Amino acid sequence: MASSMTASQTEMEAARLPLGWRDQCSALLxxxxxxxxxxxxxPWKCEDERHGYEKCQYDDYMRRxxxxxxxxxxxxxxxxxxx
Structure with a gap:
């Protein structure tokens, strides 16, 4: 089940995401x-991006x-x- 939060395979390869992090929230990572x-x-920078990614991870966990x-x-x- 692909989500709008999932990046394409080529995007993930270009970003050099490890296989373990290629999940439903990869487009935010x-x-x-x-x-x-x-x-x-x-640590005080990129808070908006981090909170969005963490919320996506939490929502995915709750769904599972x-x-x-x-x-x-x-x-x-x-x-x-x-x-």
Whole structure:
């Protein structure tokens, strides 16, 4: 399921994103990394980009946890129906 927050494969390769970071929020990570590099990783810089990326990561985590909960519930119901 591709999201509007997902960068294309060529964009991620050009930004040299490691494979572990190529997820639903990759389109927000690319400008964040550019800003961090430009500002020499000063922690008080690039806050807007960082907060946007962190919110995307949190929303993606919550989406996955809801999906897991639904899958567990469906599996428990199907197990109960078989008995």
């Amino acid at each position: 690319i400008p964040l990394n550019k800003c961090r590099h430009k500002e020499l990783y000063a 946890m809801k999906l897991l909960s639904k899958q567990k519930k469906a599996a428990a119901e199907s197990a109960a129906d078989e008995e």
